[in-house]
Amino acid sequence: xxxxxxxxxxxxxxxxxxxxxxxxxxLSAEEAERTAKMFKALGDPVRLRLFSLVASHEGGExxxxxxxxxxxxxxxxxxxxxxxxxxxxxxxxxRGTWVYYRVEPSVLAAMGQLLTTAAAx
Numbered sequence: 001x002x003x004x005x006x007x008x009x010x011x012x013x014x015x016x017x018x019x020x021x022x023x024x025x026x027l028s029a030e031e032a033e034r035t036a037k038m039f040k041a042l043g044d045p046v047r048l049r050l051f052s053l054v055a056s057h058e059g060g061e062x063x064x065x066x067x068x069x070x071x072x073x074x075x076x077x078x079x080x081x082x083x084x085x086x087x088x089x090x091x092x093x094x095r096g097t098w099v100y101y102r103v104e105p106s107v108l109a110a111m112g113q114l115l116t117t118a119a120a121x
Contacts, residue, residue, distance in 0.1 A: 021116050034088075035114065038107075041087035046070055047080045051089060054101045061102040 027035065042048050053067040068077045081101060084090045090101050 021113060037087050038089060038111065041083050041089055044080065044083075046072055046076070047084055050077070050080055051084055051103070054090060055103045055108065061100050064099045064101065067101070 042051060049070050050067060053070070054062045057066065064077070064081070068074060070077060072080075081090065081092070085092060088104055089107055091104055092099050092101050094100075
């Protein structure tokens with residue numbers, strides 16, 4: 001029997017969507033910088049695949065041991081995961097010898113909101 005405890009992901013009240021929908025108003029320079037960093041990180045096919053593997057993994061998190069088979073060496077996978085973390089798309093937690101990755105709680109909703117049309121008034 002394992003003594004590992006599964007903790008629920010908490011939605012942070014401080015988590016603010018990156019930007020309003022593109023059709024609502026022009027992005028500020030700061031919003032554009034932050035958004036471009038996220039999309040640039042996802043612009044690499046290996047990073048996009050890793051992000052997808054983590055986001056779709058059972059329980060909302062994935063051990064690096066479960067997602068490292070994306071066609072690159074272990075150092076390459078680590079580099080891409082680091083870039084996704086730097087862009088604010090993933091968080092990680094070390095448990096023993098393994099690292100577990102999660103999609104930052106508000107990221108998918110914020111990115112989806114950015115690409116939707118603004119609600120009709």
